[in-house]
């Protein structure tokens with residue numbers, strides 16, 4: 001498919017039929033009491049990461065173009081191998097329709113790469129989006145984006161914040177440059193850290209994702225990733241283990257190495273290093289049992305979005321102190337992840353006792369349970385403060401609120 005608003009067609013088809021229909025939606029999420037909707041303004045990604053199905057599709061596109069003996073110009077005209085962005089006017093039409101007819105006030109762009117790589121083109125796109133929706137009578141436009149950290153610049157962030165960005169999902173990639181090279185993923189930690197801080201300064205809530213475990217992980221790469229996480233502040237962390245997707249370069253490599261296991265419903269891999277394999281199993285257990293798949297991180301990020309929406313749409317400044325409490329919780333939660341995974345690494349290297357691991361999982365469950373109840377208290381407060389603006393009940397809740405940030409320096413070894 002060459003464009004987002006075209007029906008599927010061979011990559012070299014000169015006249016694909018344009019489709020200009022919007023997805024019908026019968027359900028909206030609620031953010032600060034307002035309707036929120038997902039929106040998709042592009043397809044594909046310009047990256048070439050070897051584990052990703054987007055780059056696999058890109059490869060197939062190139063192959064089809066080669067079979068069709070397309071010239072370089074024809075390939076360029078058909079935008080082969082590049083992400084495809086919808087015409088900004090149709091995106092604005094869709095936003096306008098949702099804003100006026102469905103009262104949607106928060107738009108979550110789900111595109112892997114909505115903004116062009118180039119800074120000027122990214123700023124031009126954001127300018128066109130802003131003027132397009134303003135001429136359609138849309139006010140107080142608020143939105144969220146997925147961004148590749150290494151493509152961000154302060155100017156892009158400033159422009160995005162000016163156009164209403166309140167939430168950003170930042171892909172960090174890997175813990176080391178070497179892992180990036182291995183999977184053809186550009187990594188620049190210095191820029192990413194700087195940009196996360198800048199997003200925070202501009203009042204944009206962020207969630208940062210790091211691929212923590214993969215088929216070529218070593219104890220050293222895991223250690224380095226944990227070290228990197230200690231320098232990342234003001235964001236909700238999410239750590240993942242790499243999944244193997246059908247027919248990706250990673251899939252082919254693992255198959256060739258005899259390490260691929262599973263079936264089309266779910267592939268996995270055998271680790272070369274048995275200690276890494278043990279760590280990976282503990283990671284999954286901690287992630288699922290104790291950290292509920294990083295749901296606490298998402299809850300904190302959602303609260304930040306609610307506060308940002310509430311403040312900008314209601315002009316309600318009363319929630320400022322909640323924001324400060326939330327920042328402490330976010331810091332403590334991130335620190336808990338790091339401490340627990342460091343201790344897991346320590347156990348894997350120095351002990352074969354399964355009891356040690358059970359104790360660690362129990363500890364992590366208790367600590368994240370405590371943090372969850374604090375988060376839930378803040379959720380209640382935000383609901384009352386931002387959505388209802390019920391000053392009296394808010395004051396009552398504040399009075400009864402007994403938050404003490406006890407979790408300052410968790411020393412896992414002492415539990």
Ligand code: SF4
Nearest residue numbers: 045047048049052112
């Ligand atoms: S940057 Fe993300 S979406 Fe793009 S190819 Fe890499 S993994 Fe896929």
